[in-house]
Structure formats: C-alpha cells, structure tokens
Amino acid sequence: MARVKFDDVTKVFEDTSGPIVAVEELSLDIPDGEFVVFVGPSGCGKSTTLRMLAGLESITDGEIRLDDQPINQMSPRDRDIAMVFQSYALYPHKTVRQNMGYGLQLSTDLSDEEVDRRVVEAAEMMGIEDLLDKKPGSLSGGQQQRVATGRAIVREPAVFLFDEPLSNLDAQLRKHMRTELSRIHSELGITTIYVTHDQEEAMTMADRIVILNDGKLQQVGTPKEVYYRPANAFVADFIGSPSMNFFDVDLRTESDGSGTLAGEGISYAVSNDVVEMVGGDGEYTLGIRPENLRIDSTAPDAKTFEAEVDVVEVIGSDNFLYLEVGGKECRVRAPVEIEPAEGETVDVTFDESDLHLFDRNTEEALVHGHERADAEPRTIEQEA
Amino acid sequence: MINETRRSRLVLYAALGAFALFALAPYYWVIRTSFLTNFAAIDPATNYLPALESLTMAAYEQIWERYNFITFFKNSILVSVTATVISLFFSIPGAYAFARLDFPGRKVLFYTAVFTIMFPWIVITIPVYEVFYLLNLINTLVGVMIALSIFVLPQTIWLLQGFFRQGIPENIEEAALIDGHSELGAFLRIVLPLSAPAVGAAALFAFLTAWNNFLWVFVLTSDEEVRTATVALHYILGSDVLRQWNILMAAVVLLVAPPVVFYGLSQRYVGEGLGGM
C-alpha cells in the first residue's frame, strides 16, 4: 500500500548522436490504491517512467518517492514492487509454481508452505491452478499472461506495475483480461500503474489517465475529464476512437456578438458564448468527435456543411461514415439507420456544445462547448 | 515438407548422395592410403577398393613407433579442453554484456571485438611471440593454452552474443531483479542456466578450433613435449625426406578423425542456434 510521487523526474539517454530526453520534468502524485494508466504513443516515455519507478532505469534528475521515501538509489528488490512485462518474462526453465513463488523465496523468509499457500491462492484468483506444474513454454499466450500477473500478485507488493501487459493478446482475450485486471485491482486495492498505448484500455480501466507525449506530461485526469476536456489537440486526438476530426477555421465575429467558424468547406455559426470564451477573431482549430457529428438535412443552414460520402462501414451497432470535407477526411459515427450511398452529398451538423476549439499555434484547448452550455456531458453510450 | 512426392524424395536423396560423395571422396582416398603399404598406395595395380588381404595397419604402427603421438594427442586434448573452458569463462560474461547490457562504449568495444575475428593472424606472429616470451610462456603448455583461449575467444563471444541477443527471453533479468536478485545473481541464476545449449555449442566450436589450430602452437612451441597433434602432422609433412604417403595419410586420419567424429556425435545435441545471429 503506497503512495507514489514523481517530482520533476527527468531521464536522459546518451546516444552516439547526442543525449535523448526520454522523460522531461515529470511531476505526478498517485495516491494509495489508485489505478493509474500511462498512455501515449510509442516513444513517449511512459515505459521509461515505469522502469524508473521499478528501478530498472536510473533517474537522471528529480526524485521518485514511495510513501514519501525517496527511492532513487534503491535497487529494484528493495522497492517492494511487482511488475508484469509485455513479454511476460517468465523463467522458461521453471514451472509455473516456481515462477510464481520465486520472488517470495528470494525476498522474504516465508516458509515453503506459506509460499506455496500464497502461490495457490494467487493461482486460484487467476484461474490457473491447473497449470501450476507446467512450464511456460507449453502455455498459451493468455495463460502466460495470467501466470505473469499471478507472479506479481503473489508478492503482495506496495505497487503493481504493468508494462503493456495485454498487447500480445488477441482482441477478445484482451477485453476479457481488462475486466479481470480491474476486478483484481478492486479486490486487492493495491496502487497500480499501468502502461499502455491503447487509449481504450486506458479509458476502461483507469481511475486516472496520464497522457504523455515526447517525454512531456500532457494531461492527468479521469477518463471523462480527458475525453470531454482534453487539455490540448494531442490529447483530444489521442483519446477517443475513431479519433477527433480537426478543421482549421477562422472565427469571424458578427455584429450581434455571435460568430461564424469558417474553413475549407466548412461554415458554422456559433453563439456569443463561444465567441466570448475564445476571445474574438482569430485562427483556431475546430475539433469535433465523430460521435458528435450528425447527418441531418433539417438542421439550420448556418450550422450545416456539406460533405461527400467516401466510404460507409457497417459495424452493426453503428455505421462509420468517411466523408470528404474541403479535401479532408471527416469521420462520422452515425446510427444504423443512416446509411447514405457512397458518392452522395450529405448535410452534416453538430451541437455547439460538442465543439472544441484549440489555439492553432500552441494547440492548447481554448473552449470546450459544453462548459458554457452547462450540459451534463453525455456518455458515449447515451449518444449511441 | 509440403506436397511430398516419391519423385521429389528421390531427387532429394540423389542430391544428398552427391553431396556426401563430394564431402567424403577426398577422405576416402586418404583412408584407403593409410591402410596400405607405401608401395601399394602408389602402385597403379592397387584397386580403388583394395583387396582385403592387402590392407595393413603398418602405417599406423609405424606412426605409433616413430612419433610420440600419445604425447601429441594428450597435449591436444589438454590444451583444447583448457582453452575451451578458459574462453567460455571469459566469453560468457563478455558476450552477455555485449548482447544485453547497455553502457557507454559498448558498441565501440563490440566492434573492436568483431574486428579481431576477422584479423589475418599471420601478420602478427612475431609480436605475439615476443609477448609470450616476455611472459616466459614459450614452449610451455600453459602458454599454448592461453594463446588458444584467446584465439578462440572472439568466435566464442560472437556465437554467444548472438544467442544472448535472441535466445534469452526479453526482460528476463529485469524480472529477476524485481523478484529480488542482484544483477550478478540474475545473470548467474537465471540467464546462465538458460544458456546451456548455446554454451554447449560454443564449447564445441571452441574445442574444434583449438584442436585444429596450427599457427599459434607452431609459433609458440619447439619442444616435442608440448606439441599438439596438428602441428605434429605438419612436422611429419615437412620433414624433407619423408614422403611415405601411407604414413602421411595415417597421420591425417588420426588428426582429422577426432574432431569430425566429435562433431558428428555432439552436433545433434547442440544442433541449431549455432548461427551466431
């Protein structure tokens, strides 16, 4: 049980071509028992952060504290952590039982019976009690994953670390394991840090999501926060699937205080509220999620723009429409009854409360439509 | 493997047969000669398959009488085994460091090591002799052992680093660190036991290379007492007068048979993974 604190943590790798900053001045406070997911594209520094916490990478600068105790100089075995690797890293020459019990034998002075009791307990929890006497080589990927998780559970550590543990599994199993891991977390209540590049995994599992890019912290927040109030265009783009549509637009203020967002193939009238919030004319990036776009020929013209249908993907629950707007692709998640023919021109609209506006240069978020609209954020399910 | 037909099997066997012939025909002529008298070996009247009664062990007997082959073989075995052990002792950690640890200068050091594999040895015989003389190791078995250990070291490192790079699961040492091992412990208790097959293969190659080595043993010794079988063959060949083909070929058989048989017997155990990649 522990609280994890990152304090201006920096990691620099020396390379022949010069130093590479993998993590830059990361500060983060993770309270005891929280399930935190680090997410970001590959190379963003999320794994490095995790490995620094595990003690597998040295910390170039800054401090990591575990329950207020600095652990920078501590060796991995003294940190009271357990880690599950993407490759599982099971010992091929040991049985599942030995694999799971090995850490306990090395780092505690528990009796063999006690170790075995805990191993069996963890195995039951993971549903692998039948596999205890097999060697990893004869197990399927999913089974190996369970063993690796079981090996971490047995340790009853202060912190669980997961480094992309599910990315070698097929989609079905991955979904299943997600709920499994969430269940285990709620059962054990151990602080968990989980690294993934899959935003869906992050959204479904995390108490809080930490989004990293290029070694820099982008945003920390609950899944809803990062979904509805992305701090910048990167987060907006990264979270949500299919990802957000972006359009370069100029805001022209009308005499009545309202305005029009105009860009290539787009013209959309916005209320005074929005104009007020952005602070007047200028160049912005308009972001709008596919699930917030609607095909609606009845909507007012000022809030509609035309688009040509490129491709229609029927996935059962929804239809994914790929449209062309001003030469750019625009993705729409539409209800099943909306199924335009390819090549058809349709009218597209959205609610003002769903728009996001970003500074075109800094990419910082300026306006989230629903903030002023005061609408209770709708969940994806409701929308569907 | 797929769509087997009788005909393609036959073609396969025929091609393999041709290959075996190419590989073995020169050996056959050597073995045949070694079991004949010197004159019968050069007599055109002797058939390809000599009559049974013309076969004789005379050449081997003479070799045994004339040359101290027991000493030579004893030396060969002793230095080859020692060189194998020493080179493994050095190369296992070295190759491991090259393959799986990351530290400043690793690449440069690795390339310098690779460079030694490809170096034409004949160019440095005299300076090497000097070094060994300064260390008082000329004409000693210890000197030969050291020289051969270093001689086989580059290729052993090369083979092992390839294995460590690909044959050991990712992150396994890190898992061990987290489980409570020190870095050294992770290497000794986890990585090493996993490397047994690769170490076996590297040992085989090291042994064969040491056994077959001519140049260094030749340069560093002149006493018969410390001569190995390979160098002894050269001396038998090089003596000005002796061109007794049967004896020469018997010596070749004695020299070539152990490594070839040894390889034949052990390669199925060490099998694949010799590639060094």
Add this chain to the structure above:
Amino acid sequence: MEESTLMDRARENWIGYLFILPTFLMFTLLFYFPIVRGVYMTFTNARLGGAGTFVGLDNYMWLLTNDLFHFAFGWTLAFVFGTTFLQLFIGLFAALLLSELKSGWREWASAIVMSPYFSAPLAGGVIWLWFLNSDFGMLPRLITDIFGVSTPAFLAEDLWPYVSLIVAQSWHDYGYAGIIYAAAIVGIPREQYEAAALAGAGRLRRFRDVTLPHLVTPTIVILALRTAWNVAEFAQPFELTGGGPGTRTMLMSILTYETAYVNLQFARAYTLGMAMIVISMTAAIFYVTVIQDEEEMYV
C-alpha cells in the same frame, strides 16, 4: 538538470565493464599490442634479428612497385571472391537439402555433409594434394578410368591450379555457411510455408518468397566473415600449391609468410600484411555497418 559525469555513468554500468574487462585485457595482450607493433614496423627496415631504423614509406613504395605483390593482390581478390561465393552457394544448397530431411535423419546427414569444415585446414591441404595428385590421386585416376582421357595436372596446368585451390578451399569451408543457413532455415515458422503453399506457391516460389527473406542476415554474416577468413587463409593453400607452380598461384598470405620467413624481411612482410588487413577490414566495416542497422531493431 545536472550533467552526469563519466564516472557516474561508469559506476552505473559497472557490471557491463566488469564483464568485458577480462576479455579486453586478453585482447590487448594478443591483438592490439602486436598489431600496433606490426604497424610501426612497416615504417622501419626491420629484418631478421635487426631492430631496423625508420625508413618512412619506403616499404609501401616497395609494395606498390612490386609485380608479385600486384599479382598476389589481384589473385587474392579473385580467390576470396570465388571461395566466398562458392562456399555460400554450396552451403546454402546443403542446408536446403538437409532441411528437407526429417529430424533425426537430418542430424546424421548433416554431420556427414558438414564434416570437411571440422578437419584442420592444414590437413585439408594435404588431403586435396593427395586427392588431386596427377600420378597417385583418386580424381585423375577416376576420370581416366571412366572417360578414358588423361586429365590435366590439376595443381599445375593452365587455369587448373586456380580452380583446384578454390574448389579445395570451398570444400573445406562450405560447412560454415551450411551450418548457419541450416540454423536459419530451421527457425523459419512452418506456417509461413503452409500459407504460401495454400496461396498456390510452388517449391521455387516458396523458396523465393518465404525462405530467402529469412536468409538475408545470415548471408551478410557469412559473406563478411568468410571474406575475411578466406583472405587470411594460409595453411591449406600453403600445403596445396605453396604459391606454385612458379609463383602462379601466389596468395597474399603465402607471400607474407615467405617474405617474413624465407627472405627474412619482416618489415616488408608486415607491409604486405597491411594490404591483407585492408581487404579484411573492408569486409569487417561492411559487416559492422550492416549489423549496426540490424541491431537497431533490438533497441
């Protein structure tokens, strides 16, 4: 952000250095020091027993104007080219054939087929000397008996000594390529062949589309290593033709040996050695460049 000093980094990675240190001490003793010394000697006129004085680039001038060196350099390149590729192809062919056998049979067959590689190179020279001997050798006798024609002197006549040297060397060393290829081929997942077969690919096409792509790295390794080793090869060609007849098959390695130990001109021998090193190191650099790319895949 404070700068980490060299010492800090060394301390952080102590285990890596510790693991490598013994090896490098050994290498220094037997490689680096002698090499440096040898390079120095190329700028002196050191001879047998004589320390030699500094002569600048004289030895290199001698080298550049020496006809035999020109010939040996060219022939060494041809020899290395011929042997390396022949070893590569024979080895590949052997590995492909062996991969078709069932495991169990395969081990024994490969022990036989690869066996020449495990004989001492010195013995290889003697074996072929005897096998090709015009008067008592097996091959000339077989050819005469079967075809009724007299054979050329394989080690003396026309282009035959060149062919013989290349074939004998290839005989001895194709096993190296064979073993590496065999390991690579065994490592190719069966499913890939089955997928290709389902897609209607014939044997040749499967080889091209499935096998070949897996053999790129091994091929580069074999090419580079064998190039360097074939340059350095001494024992076998020395026993087989010794550079003769005349000096018609003089290789760099034999010329170096003779300059050092017959003419006792060490400095010149080392200078010749430098030329060998140039060839080997070209291969080495090529190789290092390639594995560097390769290695990045692991990072």
Add this chain to the structure above:
Amino acid sequence: MSQSSTGDGESTEPTEAPTSDKPSRRQFVQATAATATVGALGALAGCSGEQGDGTPEPKGDGGGTGSGGDTDSDSGGSESVTIDYLSAQAVENAGMKSHFQDSMKVFEEKNGNVSVSLQTASYGDIRSKLSSTVSSGNPPTFAEAGGGGLQFYLNDKVPDHKPFIESTDFLPNDFTAANKESAQYRGEYWSGGGMRHTNSNLGIRPKSFSEAGVSNPKKELSTWSGFLDAVRRIDKNQDIIAYEETGVPGDLESYWGYARTAYTEGTDPWMRGEGDDKTVVVANENHEDRGKTDGMIKTCVKMANEFSSEEAAQRGDEDIPSLMLTGRVASFNYAVPTASRWTSVKEDVKFGWQGGDGDFMLLPHPKVDSEFGNNFGISDLEGVEGEHGGHMWALEQQQCIFEASDAKQNAAWDLNMFLLSDNEFVLPAWGEYYEALPGLAPKLQEVLDEYDLAQSTEQAYKNADEYGVQYSTTGAAWDVPDVDPIRWTDINETISQAIAGQHSVEETPGLVRERILKRLGQ
C-alpha cells in the same frame, strides 16, 4: 672477441650463472625494457646474453678427432648448464631421430655438467622457428641455423666463432672444403661447420635407359649430349616422364648443381669478386663466362619444358622416389646419397644398373660437351666444355652458437665437436641412418670402411671425392649477406617461374640478373 661485446659498457658481472633454460632474470628485465621502447624488435636478444667481460672463453682442446668427452674440466667447474639445441637434422627421418635422442644422452654422459634440451623443426620450418625465437630475444644456445646464421652473425646475435675454431688443433684443417667455404664470411667464422653434407647427382631409372638402348650408362650418360640423346629416345618411345626437373623454388638445387657442369675447376657460375665488389656473371654482356651460366639456366628451363611433366615447377625432390619406383619418371638431377629415401618407399629397391634392370642408379651430373649447345639449340653453350660437378649442401647445415653465457657457449661448442667428431655419433649417423658426407674430411673414409653402402651412396661419395672442387656449395663463396634470398628467391624462384611458363627461356637469365643486382643494391 665477439662483435657484439665491443663497447658493451653496461655488462655487469653475473652473480650467478643461469642454471636452467629459462631466461635469467636479468635477461627478462632487459627484454622488458627493450620492448617498452616500441620498435626494438630484434634488438632484444643479442647483447643481453653477453655476460662477464664479453669474451667467450673456449677451452683448450676440442678433444681430438676421437672424442670430445674428456674436456669438461674447465667448462664452468662444478656449474651445470642446460643448453637448448635446435636441430632439423634430428628429425629428418625416424632412424635419425632416435639416434639423436640417444646421442644426446651419450653426450651428456661424456660431459658431466651439461644437459641438452633438444628442440626440433624440419628444414622447412627451422628458419621461421629461429626467426621468431631470436627476434624476440629467446635464441637457442646452439642451432642448425643454416644460411640464416650469417644474418644473425651480421646482426650480432651470433658471436665470432674464430676463438672456438682456434681452440682446437685440427680445425679448420679437417673441415671438408664445403664446410671451410660455408663457415666463414669474408674471413670471419660465423659458424662451427655443418655435421654433414649431401651432394646433387644425376638419378636414372636403369630399366628405362636400357630399354632406350643404353648399355654403359657411366660412359654414355657422362655428357649432356649423351644424356639428351637417351632422354629424347625415352621421351619418344616410352610412356614415362623422360626427365623430371625438381622445379619448386625450394628444390631447384638440382639446377645449382649442374650449373657447374659447364665449368671446370670449381669456378662459380653466378658471382665473382671480393667483398662488396661483386661481378654478377648471369646475363652479364661484358663477361666472358656469361654464355656458360646463361646457357645452363636455359638448359634447365628447356629440359623441363621439353621433357618434364606439367607439374615440374611444383615438383619437390621428395616426390621422385615414388614416381621413379612406379615407372613414372626415368631421370632427374636431384639424386642424393641418402638411400633410405628409396627404401622407405619400397623395401627391396634394386640400386645400381643391375644389367639394365635396376630401379634406381646414381651417376655424376652429365658434363657439358662441345656439341651440346648445338644439339639442344642453346647457342650460348656452343663449343663449351665442362667437368662433372654438382651442388654440395653445406650452408643449410651450418650450426651456430648464439649469444649466451660462457659456460653455455662452451657447452654448445662441446656439443658441436661431439657431433662433428665423435665416432659414436658420426659413423651410424651418416653411414646408416641418413647416408651423407660427414662434415670432417677424415670421417668420410671411416664411414666407407665401416658400412656396406648402396650403389647410390657410394657413387655420390665417389663423385664428391673425384671431382672435389666442382662439388661446391652454391653461394657460400659469394660472401654476401643476402646469400639466401639470392639463391632461393632471385635465382630459383625466377627459374621456377620460367618453368611454370611465366617467363620465356630467353628472358630468364636477364630477369635473374636484374633481381640479383637489385638485391645487391647495385
């Protein structure tokens, strides 16, 4: 006074003599220091071994021709020394090898405090072996250094041998002519002589020659014209190589031998003149003897081209017995006294003519007659007449003492005298195990008296005896430092290349000349 000791001011009095073959600590320290100065290769050894006042102190009497046994009284008092002796002769064949091993024990018994560590290398390897040992400062005490010994002497690795030679009352007088010529360089003795010599002669297969109509080989084959005639007939009518040149550069001593047969009185065919003032005869347009020398070079190449196998340029002499005994070669010019070369191939070799049914017969090299040039189409030789003669191997067997302590050097000299003069070693060595001519002239008769020798051995002895000065050691009389590269590379390699078809017959002498001159720095 050893050359190397001159000005060696830093020599110190040894506190104790080394008692084993390990280098003394002092040597070790010096060697280490020298190596620290990079580039001191070769400078390591020589001077460091010198001890005391630098003058080796040979003892008075070498022990007469009978035995070197009773002379150890002043070779270091009660000190015992071990000397390293590097020999190629000791491994020439099996019999020789055991004889050497036994003889070393005999020697040790006769010289109480000396023990010998016998090291061996074949003649093909002894040169490289010595090079590496001497260059790095670890020379043997005594070695069969051959022509390389001269190099070592000139580089101060080998002391002046004159004090040793003068310490005996029968040297250098009892040396064979070949040893006298070989052991000295411009008047200085750099070696203690060679144990034995062999000479090159004509070898024929009587069966082939009698079939070709030869009935009195000694007469009919005594001239090149006669020999050529017979060879031509054999070449035409028999399925055999009529004449095989042993044309690998290392075995063209055959040519060295018969090159002399265009001359008389032991005139050197290649080089004349004192000291550094050398006149090279080969292809020398201004020299009256040019035709004789060039003519024999051309004869060599032409004989090989017309009669020898394709492999002639690679043929080593050791191949010939097998070939002749299986009826593949009818004649060659590299026949040596050593009959065991033949019996080791076939036990019941019929030596000598045997009414035309012999397996192998040894004759003198044919001598050039006035018609030969015309007969063989070599205009240089027209009208030239010469004598029988051949090459005498003597340089190759020269044995040198290397720089070492006085006690070791003296022990080495004792060993040299033992090998030269002790009948217990000499007679079985050259009469039984390896038929050859002993290095001391008086021993020849003793060998002849003691053993019943094969025709080939006896004839070879006779040739050396009868045509004395014509059987000389090629190169020994030149007195040039580069004698070995000139003989083996400039002359032999060039001729071997010609036999291999790399040069034409006509251009060969010119190339030989060019290379010799370059070597001599002229």
